[in-house]
Amino acid sequence: MIKYEQKALLNNPYLPLSCRIVASTVQTDDTMLFKVRFEDDRDVEAFDHKPGQFVQLSVMGTGECPISIASSPTRHGTIDLCIRKAGRVTEAFHNLGQNAVFGMRGPYGNGYPVEVMEGNNLLIVAGGLGMAPLRSLLWYALDHRHRFKDIILMYGTKNQHDFLFKGELLSLINRNDIKTLLAVAEDIDGSWTGEVGLVTDLFDHAELDAGNTFAAICGPPVMYKYVIEKLLEKGFSKGRILMSLERKMKCGIGKCVHCSVGFKYTCIDGPIFTYWDAINMREII
Amino acid sequence: MSVNQLSEDAFYNLIDDLNSKGTTVVAPVRNEVGMVQYEKVTSSKDNFAFDEVIGRYSPKDAFFPQHETVLRYREGENGVEVKAEEPEINDTVLLGIRPCDAAAMISLNKVFTWDYIDNLFTERRKKAVIISIACNEADESCYCTSVGFAPDGKEGSDLLFSKIKGGGYLAEALTDEGETFIANNSTCFSKKDKSVELEPIAEVTDLGVNIEHIKRWLDKKENFEHKVWDDLAAKCVGCGGCTFVCPTCHCFDLVDEPYGDQGKRVKNWDGCQFDHFTLHASGHNPREHQPQRWRNRFHCKFKIYPDRFEKKGCVGCGRCIRVCPVNLDITEAMIEITAMES
Numbered sequence: 001m002i003k004y005e006q007k008a009l010l011n012n013p014y015l016p017l018s019c020r021i022v023a024s025t026v027q028t029d030d031t032m033l034f035k036v037r038f039e040d041d042r043d044v045e046a047f048d049h050k051p052g053q054f055v056q057l058s059v060m061g062t063g064e065c066p067i068s069i070a071s072s073p074t075r076h077g078t079i080d081l082c083i084r085k086a087g088r089v090t091e092a093f094h095n096l097g098q099n100a101v102f103g104m105r106g107p108y109g110n111g112y113p114v115e116v117m118e119g120n121n122l123l124i125v126a127g128g129l130g131m132a133p134l135r136s137l138l139w140y141a142l143d144h145r146h147r148f149k150d151i152i153l154m155y156g157t158k159n160q161h162d163f164l165f166k167g168e169l170l171s172l173i174n175r176n177d178i179k180t181l182l183a184v185a186e187d188i189d190g191s192w193t194g195e196v197g198l199v200t201d202l203f204d205h206a207e208l209d210a211g212n213t214f215a216a217i218c219g220p221p222v223m224y225k226y227v228i229e230k231l232l233e234k235g236f237s238k239g240r241i242l243m244s245l246e247r248k249m250k251c252g253i254g255k256c257v258h259c260s261v262g263f264k265y266t267c268i269d270g271p272i273f274t275y276w277d278a279i280n281m282r283e284i285i
Numbered sequence: 286m287s288v289n290q291l292s293e294d295a296f297y298n299l300i301d302d303l304n305s306k307g308t309t310v311v312a313p314v315r316n317e318v319g320m321v322q323y324e325k326v327t328s329s330k331d332n333f334a335f336d337e338v339i340g341r342y343s344p345k346d347a348f349f350p351q352h353e354t355v356l357r358y359r360e361g362e363n364g365v366e367v368k369a370e371e372p373e374i375n376d377t378v379l380l381g382i383r384p385c386d387a388a389a390m391i392s393l394n395k396v397f398t399w400d401y402i403d404n405l406f407t408e409r410r411k412k413a414v415i416i417s418i419a420c421n422e423a424d425e426s427c428y429c430t431s432v433g434f435a436p437d438g439k440e441g442s443d444l445l446f447s448k449i450k451g452g453g454y455l456a457e458a459l460t461d462e463g464e465t466f467i468a469n470n471s472t473c474f475s476k477k478d479k480s481v482e483l484e485p486i487a488e489v490t491d492l493g494v495n496i497e498h499i500k501r502w503l504d505k506k507e508n509f510e511h512k513v514w515d516d517l518a519a520k521c522v523g524c525g526g527c528t529f530v531c532p533t534c535h536c537f538d539l540v541d542e543p544y545g546d547q548g549k550r551v552k553n554w555d556g557c558q559f560d561h562f563t564l565h566a567s568g569h570n571p572r573e574h575q576p577q578r579w580r581n582r583f584h585c586k587f588k589i590y591p592d593r594f595e596k597k598g599c600v601g602c603g604r605c606i607r608v609c610p611v612n613l614d615i616t617e618a619m620i621e622i623t624a625m626e627s
Contacts (some may be wrong), residue, residue, distance in 0.1 A: 011404050012369040014355040060358040060365050060544035061552075065566070087566030101364055147417065204318070221569060247571070248563050250539050253401035256555070257328055257536040258562060261571075262584070263593040282509045283571045283581075 011251055016058040016103030017043050021096060022078060027164050031129065032094060033070065035083035037077065037099065050072050050111030051137035051214075053245055055284040056252045057081065057093060058103030065089040066249040066254045069107060070132040072139035077263075082164060108252040109271050112137050112242060117214045118147040123206075125227050126155045127219025129200050131164045133244045133271075134218050145177055150213075152206050156183040156199030160192050181205050200226050203234070210235035218244040221285045228275060241275035245284060286458040289467055289474040293452040297329035299473040300380065305558050309377040311347050312517060313340050321326045323347070323382060337423045339602060343532030344382045345393060349411040351529075351554045355405070355539070359547040363383040367466065369548070372405070377413040378466075385429045385600040387417045387441035389532030396535050399594065405552070416443040418454070423487040426603030428616055431492040448484040455481060466486055471621040489601075496587060496597075498626040503588040509580075513625075517618050518579035520611045521558070527605035527615075528556030528582070533590065533598050536562070557581050583618055 012061045038044045049069055065087065071080035085091050096102060114137075123142050126134045141148045146219035153172065157163045163184065173178040181202040183195040195199040195202060199219070217227050217238055224243060231241050247266040259266035261281045264273075278284050291299065304309050306328055313325045313334045321337040323344040334340075354370045390410070396541025397406035420427075420436035429436060439445055443463035446454040456474060458464045467474050502508055528534040538555040542548050555562060558578050564570045572578050599615075606614050 011402075012355060013401055013403060014550070015369045016367070018367070060360075060367065060550075061541050061548050063541045064539060064595065090566070103367065246565065248565055250537070250555075253403075254399065255397060255401070255403050255535070256538065256583075258538075258555070260589070263589045279508075282506075284576070285572065 014105075014251070016056065016105040017065075019101050019102055019104040021102070022097060024098065025253075027082065028084075028162050030086075031082065031164065033165070034081045034083060035054070035071075035077070035078045036081060036102075036104070038104070044077060047107070048077070049079075049107035049136075051114060051140045052111040052133055053107040053109045054133075054252075055079070055081070055104050055106030056108065056249075057083075057089065058105070059089055059092040059096065060103065060280050061094040063089050064250070066102075066108075066246075066252060068133035068136070068244070068271075070135045072143055074140055074143035076228050078133070080137070082129070084129055106252065108267055110269060112216060114140065115221065117242075118144075120148065121150040121209055121213035122148050123208065123213050123215040124151075124153045124155075125199060125215060125217040125219075127223040127227075128162060129164070129168075129222070130218030130244070131155055131260050132218075133161070134216060135165060137216055140177065144177075151178040151208075152181065153178060154181045154199055154206070155204040156182075156185065156197075156202065159184050159186045159188045161188070169215075179206060198226070199223065200230050203230050208234050208236075210237070210240070214240050214242060216242045216244070224285060231275075238276035239274050239278065243273050243275060243278055245255075245271050245273055245278075247271075286460075286469060287464060287525070288447065288477045289456045290477050291454055291474050295473040295475075296454060299470060299503070300326060300331075302470060302473065303378055306368055307375070309375045310380055311344065311377060312380045313337055313382075313404055323379070328395070335382075335418060338387075338422050338427065339383050339604070340418065341604070343386050343389065343560070343602065343604065344379055345386075345389065345532050345535075347377060347379055347413065348406050349393065349397075349535065349537075349554075350552075353405060353552045354549045354553050357549045362607050374408050374412050376458070377409070379413060379415045381418045381446070382415065383420055383602070384417045384436065384438035384440070384442065384445070385434055385602040386532045387415050388438060388597070389441070389600045390415065391441045392590060392594065392598060392600075393535055395594040395596050411514045414443045414462055415441060416444045416446060416463075416466075416592055417446040418447060419449055420487040420489075421484045423489045424603070424607075425490065426606040427487070427489050427601065428492050429601035429602055430489045431494050431616075432496055432597065432599050432601040434597075436487040436489055443489045443552045447486075450482045450484055455483060462540075470609050474565075492616050492620055493614070494623040495627070496599075496619075499587045499619060499622050500591060502622050502626040503584060512578040513618065513621060514576045516582075517621070518572070518576035518613070521575045521579050521613050522611055523558050523560060523575050523578065524610060524612065525558040526608040527554035527613075529554060530604040532600060532604075533586070559584065579613075583615065586615075587619075 018039040054068045070082040249259045250256040254265045254268040315334040321334040321340045358367045397403040441461045445457045536555045563572045586598035
């Protein structure tokens with residue numbers, strides 16, 4: 001058990017809180033979904049996030065890295081983190097094992113402007129690991145279903161092995177209060193019964209009312225260009241396209257400058273930017 | 286605000302008095318290889334270099350140390366114990382820094398206090414008194430007057446000392462903290478003598494640049510891809526020296542340093558000139574080439590600081606020019622951009 005001595009003279013903004021892995025499920029070869037909970041119930045109570053925010057995850061001796069929160073604030077108590085082994089910290093985190101204790105601080109970032117989005121249709125477009133931050137928004141909207149009009153989910157991955165939250169998302173197909181469109185770029189063993197193609201191909205299966213819809217998109221850098229082209233083609237205004245962007249981050253609190261893009265800080269002003277913001281920010285992706 | 290004076294002897298007595306009260310005194314000293322640095326001094330017998338144009342590194346280290354432990358951990362039988370670092374922050378006097386460096390502290394303070402507050406910085410700043418000494422000499426790299434500052438500038442200092450002809454200093458209080466400092470050390474100060482004559486203030490080369498025009502040029506989107514960046518920054522080797530000596534550069538990294546079953550997390554200076562600075566774990570790097578990184582630093586000084594913090598990002602200390610191993614001179618870019626915008 002980690003014992004954190006928090007009674008520091010200074011209010012040290014870099015000190016993580018003690019957290020425990022309470023469950024983990026394999027998603028793909030290199031990606032796991034972890035359910036985590038703060039050790040101290042007061043921390044559980046105090047933690048309040050918006051969809052689209054992130055946390056700084058801490059493995060002592062290895063370091064910290066930013067991870068999107070993959071669960072909705074409507075499911076209070078535990079926090080889901082969908083983590084791909086991509087670098088030293090995520091690798092070390094995967095190796096911690098069941099019931100391990102680690103450090104976490106946050107939530108950080110602006111999150112989705114849900115108050116503004118409510119009352120509109122919601123289009124979620126995700127590619128690969130980009131589903132992780134959008135899962136928070138997805139379940140926020142489904143748990144507050146009456147606050148949104150039509151909800152459409154478009155999710156594409158390289159192949160069925162890279163598909164995240166498989167059972168959960170497949171089960172959404174049977175719900176009639178959300179249109180669920182799923183695609184794989186390559187059906188590697190003939191087992192895929194859905195669409196084979198790119199996420200942009202899914203636009204052919206949806207009718208979109210661009211003026212009354214917010215589109216939230218997240219995926220690998222290459223995906224943005226093509227999805228945004230589609231959205232603009234469908235008549236979306238730049239302010240209704242919400243992108244979740246990633247940068248290398250260290251402090252998470254607008255000091256260390258690693259994530260700055262021009263005078264914007266991805267950790268404070270982002271990671272959610274409108275396309276309107278993005279076209280005015282150079283080197284953003 | 287009051288104006289007093291202190292003799293040469295009183296000036297050195299002040300150093301001893303402060304030390305005897307337990308106050309940390311940081312002042313320019315010449316080390317064994319002849320380099321001038323701002324260091325903790327313990328007696329008036331130290332090897333001072335108050336007449337040196339400027340120290341090699343900026344005194345930002347006093348509030349924003351190059352390496353600063355933020356927490357320590359130890360793996361025990363019951364798991365990992367983590368403890369926040371509680372640095373002992375002593376009353377400190379920065380004695381004899383230059384007005385440009387004092388001005389830079391205002392910009393740094395803004396960074397560490399906007400939105401979240403970095404108490405590690407602010408607690409140090411709160412316990413410090415900044416005493417600048419006006420410059421009587423400038424070198425060929427100094428350009429403070431070209432970016433809106435002056436060799437006897439008052440921004441950011443609690444007290445400004447100006448050298449009196451024949452010895453001693455005129456001491457002008459600029460803040461309440463400065464007044465209190467004089468009151469608390471009244472034995473060293475005396476009333477200003479009417480006939481006092483100051484040493485002439487340094488003449489700093491005027492580059493003929495206009496930072497408003499530079500900002501205006503940077504604001505134009507098309508100039509982001511201007512060939513000036515490649516032309517000027519092609520020779521940059523990415524050593525990051527400019528960022529480490531700069532008084533307003535504030536990038537840092539948080540790094541774990543394990544030693545067996547225990548270790549610490551350290552806030553280390555970092556620099557936007559390093560290739561790993563924006564490198565994602567995926568291998569993607571939004572600033573892949575050195576000229577892009579140099580462009581970023583230039584933007585940070587003349588556009589980002591004013592846009593985000595409404596402060597100046599460059600105080601004209603000239604250190605980045607002095608330290609650069611390939612003679613990459615930021616003023617060349619300033620001059621060229623001013624010419625293009627005029």
